[in-house]
Amino acid sequence: MERIIIDCDPGHDDAVALAMARGLSDKIKVEAIIATYGNQSIDKTLTNTLNLAQALKYDAPVYTGSLRPLIRERVAAGYIHGENGLAGPVFPPCTRYCNGNGITTALDLVINNPGEITFVSVGPFTDLAVCIKADPRFAKSLKRIVVMGGAINRSGNVTPSAEFNVYADPEAAQIVFNSGVDVVMFGLDVTLQLTLSDEIIENVKKMPATSYTPIFLAAMECYVAACKEYVHDYPSMHDPCTIAYLADPSIFEFERRSVQVDCKSELNYGRTVAAFPNGEGNVLVGVKAYKEKFWSLFYEALSRLP
Ligand code: BDR
Ligand code: CA
Numbered sequence: 001m002e003r004i005i006i007d008c009d010p011g012h013d014d015a016v017a018l019a020m021a022r023g024l025s026d027k028i029k030v031e032a033i034i035a036t037y038g039n040q041s042i043d044k045t046l047t048n049t050l051n052l053a054q055a056l057k058y059d060a061p062v063y064t065g066s067l068r069p070l071i072r073e074r075v076a077a078g079y080i081h082g083e084n085g086l087a088g089p090v091f092p093p094c095t096r097y098c099n100g101n102g103i104t105t106a107l108d109l110v111i112n113n114p115g116e117i118t119f120v121s122v123g124p125f126t127d128l129a130v131c132i133k134a135d136p137r138f139a140k141s142l143k144r145i146v147v148m149g150g151a152i153n154r155s156g157n158v159t160p161s162a163e164f165n166v167y168a169d170p171e172a173a174q175i176v177f178n179s180g181v182d183v184v185m186f187g188l189d190v191t192l193q194l195t196l197s198d199e200i201i202e203n204v205k206k207m208p209a210t211s212y213t214p215i216f217l218a219a220m221e222c223y224v225a226a227c228k229e230y231v232h233d234y235p236s237m238h239d240p241c242t243i244a245y246l247a248d249p250s251i252f253e254f255e256r257r258s259v260q261v262d263c264k265s266e267l268n269y270g271r272t273v274a275a276f277p278n279g280e281g282n283v284l285v286g287v288k289a290y291k292e293k294f295w296s297l298f299y300e301a302l303s304r305l306p
Helices: 012-023 042-055 102-111 126-134 136-141 170-177 198-206 213-230 240-247 291-303
Strands: 002-008 028-035 062-064 117-121 144-148 183-186 252-257 259-261 272-274 283-289
Touching: 002 012, 002 102, 002 240, 012 028, 012 042, 012 213, 012 240, 012 291, 028 042, 028 102, 028 240, 042 062, 062 102, 102 117, 102 126, 102 136, 117 126, 117 240, 126 136, 126 170, 144 240, 170 183, 170 259, 183 240, 198 213, 198 291, 240 252, 240 283, 240 291
Parallel strands: 002 028, 002 117, 028 062, 117 144, 144 183, 183 283
Antiparallel strands: 252 283, 259 272
16 A cells, blocks of 8 residues: 655646545555645646545545745746636535645654655645755655656746746756755656546546546646647646556656756756766656556546446
């Protein structure tokens, strides 16, 4: 059983990651969900996280993470995920509430369970970096870190050089990649291999409905429309890669690398740069996704939702 903390900024694809983790609860135990700023401000991402936790019938408590990046000004991705950060679904009144501070919770959980907890980060890396800097026992006690962020062999999606989660807080990402902890990185190299299609949406419509089905369909309608307008393609399942990996690592192929983040240049600010592959480094960089395996796990996870 993989015991995880999931740190997210929902976010259309974050929502799918939360849904998959819930559906795969025979393999993944979500110990805590932290909402961080990212796609939108923390008030919006926290509201979305609480709504999703209720809709998905999560037992796991929901915490609040960082309000802003370590150094840079905050940037958002409202043009993709909407003004409220999760355009599309309409949720009933929420009875879930924020259980407190995500940073102190993550520190306690990880340090008190050495070698047990995987930190999954699918938004800006700020919370992870703050925990790493706050107490050296945190990095030593983590089982591993699994992130969505960066790109090594291709251009970015928010600037020609940078992917959104790393660009949102490059200094934090640099701390994480250089923490010495084993990092599994799902950057655009691999996440862009998993684009949604009309066929996949139609297949979900044909499945027996769960309480998540209308949320998924309404969210994807907006996500698809925004990506067609701004990215000129169907949206990718970026964040769900992290969860799919934990349930079935054989869906992906990796190269072991060291990764640095450009925090200095104007043009390449937030670019992830991988050292030449020599079999060394603390980062397993995802380079290939086996699509059929991924989508069959996706359907399986959704079919098991309450
Ligand atoms: C990442 O940016 C966000 O908009 C998505 O939720 C994902 O985490 C993709 O670059
Ligand atoms: Ca995200």
